[in-house]
Amino acid sequence: MITELGHFALITAFVLSLVQGFLPLIGAARGNAAMMLIAPAAAISVMLAVAFSFGALVWGFITSDFSLALVANHSHSTKPMIYKISGTWGNHEGSLILWILILAIYGGVLALGGRAMPMALKARILAVQGLVSTGFLAFSLFTSNPFLRLGTAPLDGKGLNPILQDPGLAIHPPTLYLGYVGLSMAFAFAVAALISGEVDRLWAKWMRPWIMAAWCALTCGIALGSWWAYYELGWGGWWFWDPVENASLMPWLAATALLHSAIVVEKRGQLKSWTVLLAIMAFSLSLVGTFIVRSGLLTSVHSFASDPARGVFVLVILLFAVGIPLALYAWRGPQLVTTADFSLTSREGGLIANNMLLVVATAIVLLGTFYPLGLEMVTGARITVGPPYFDATFNPVMALLMMIMAIGPVMAWRHGKTARLRVVLITAAVGAGITAGLTSAFAVGFSIGALVALGLIGWLGAGIGADIWQQLKPHGGAGIARRARRVPTEVIGMWLAHFGIVIFMLGAVGDNLYNSEQVVRAKPGDVIQIADRNVTFTGVKQVQGPNYQALAAQLEYRDQSGKLFALLTPEKRIYNAERQTTTEAAIRPTLRGDDYAVLGDGDNKIGFTLRLYYKPLVSWIWGGAAIMALGGLLAAFGRQRTAANQTSPVTNSTTAMPASGRGA
């Protein structure tokens, strides 16, 4: 019964989102307030209806209602409760409903808030949201209905892919969707601006928190996915340049460009049409990310062919969602052009360089992801370009980006040379020299890559440090504490986000260049050496899990003095319901580095294959991502520049513009 109500609620949401999509647009065009006011009411109703529908689906999974086709195919009665719930979005149909729910929540939140916004702008934004959700509700109802019943219910379900039964994967998709779908808000702002033909600084001011929120969620979502791959796949890596990962990286790169260009619109009223285009691009890429990849067009031809209607539907939605805004852009865009009133060596110039590099990086990833598809069409072959391509193309662009990241924020708006810029440049250069020097002096296994990467880390770290010091050092009678209080939260957010990159890079460099690896066939009693540790393999044990059986290797880690400091037990699991084997890596994460062990095949006679890694600083990768996201949150929701800030004697000096008008 609840299932049928859920289905009904989904149909209701579809009808309501049609209303939300069209009537407010007409109202805004005619200046009819009553029709514009339909928008928030409809958005809130859609949110409630979709929430109910999603709840009904979760209920089906919790109660293991195997008369539901989706539950029977993707769940099992012996599964732990948390995975029954996360199983709701561990499949195409359910994750689509989650996607729509998050879209509806974003719309609902804007409908409930946004009181200061002009009525017409708000109506248009919600209408665009409504049109997007109409498309996806139709997708769900007509091709991917999660509420289909089975004629005869099976006694038990088929289970969920064991590799997906993991706490990380329970929260990874919702976080990632929060980011993907959050970009729909920026998209709606952009399309609304194109419809009205007006972009002003307030428009950017209202849009920015949504971009920042989406960006933070996307950052966390990507980091969670990479962390999951690190500990669950047992391959020791954390980024594989696989199409699914690329699909999340592209919108992230575009969103990063967008959040920087929106600053220029807000503070200076420049780059309007570019920002609108970026907003459309960012959301388009997130649509491509969620759906093209999942449709199997890139990863598996077979899963795609299983339901042809689905792929066609995705392509039609994409055509409308991207084609119409781009046509609008071709028509209205020229109206948004402003005459550039700044020199290239200015904050604007720095941000434009940032945008160029990020767009090039996006194009590189796009090409690397879709070139194999293009080739497959021509030749019928499925191949992959892999890390050699990305290392050679993506990394240099990122290196340039890190170069300007240190100096861009200290340049002034319009005409950029400030006294602070010189100090920061010198400090950054010294920092780069010191780290590069230390690398070449002390590192084992010298390489150009390490030299460049560590030099960049020194450059950016010292640059940010110099910037912070100059803004905090006692000046004009104000002590550090007093000056710190005057720094706008969004500036602190920017420092944190940029500093997160430094931390992330340290982790990436530590793991890529200094990681140790041992693959051995070991019998009980054998001792393996890795990095400065001695590992004793004492044997394997049988372990009985809730819905699996496992073989667990016992590894005793000792340091040079012979002291036992850790016991690692990597497992090989066989899941009863799915008859599938997975390897569970054992990881001992510390700030200095991770001990990582994987158990392979073998038996007591011939010995077991063991793969052991020591990965210096690897957890800094995700720590850096977390710091970046935190910085984004501060910039999005923290105190903006205040009146006190603008009139303070310090900011009225030569550095007035940058100190008061900077953003993340």
Add this chain to the structure above:
Amino acid sequence: MMSQLRLSFLLPLLAFTALALVGAVALYATLSGSRDPAQLPSVLVNKSAPRTSLANLMPNDAGDNMVQLTAFKGQPLLVNFFASWCAPCRAEAPALEMLSKRVAILGIAYKDRGEDTNSFLEQYGNPFRAVGMDTDGRMGIEWGVYGVPETYLLDANGVVKLRHAGPLTRGVIDATIMPALEALGSW
């Protein structure tokens, strides 16, 4: 001036239209089932394979640290370009394992590091008689490799008979590799 400006605003739409067309063609090809796993046209077919001499991944006791293609003459040979960083290569591992019982396979690790190749073989099995390291991808250029995985079938005289780009699947083996091996009289 103004018309030039307008044109530049049309560009994103044009670019998107082109991409969408590509997507639509790919989709149509998939749906109609006309995407044929046929072999790529290779200029090498019916010509001698390029001279191939590579560092051996697993140096033997005899101190011979090079893998020579000529050492395999006198029997049909599969040459498989693969890499540890390539996902489809993992997918084709079982197929290669099966084929290795019938025909000698020479593996060429394309743009890969030795330790990565080793752990790849450790995890997914080693169907190869020998593995040559094409660390800088020079051999890949000689052979005209599009990407990995890619497989070539050579006859007993070292002449290329067939090329398949993309992972070997049951279907590919039945439809192309096996008939070609039969034609060489070794099945």
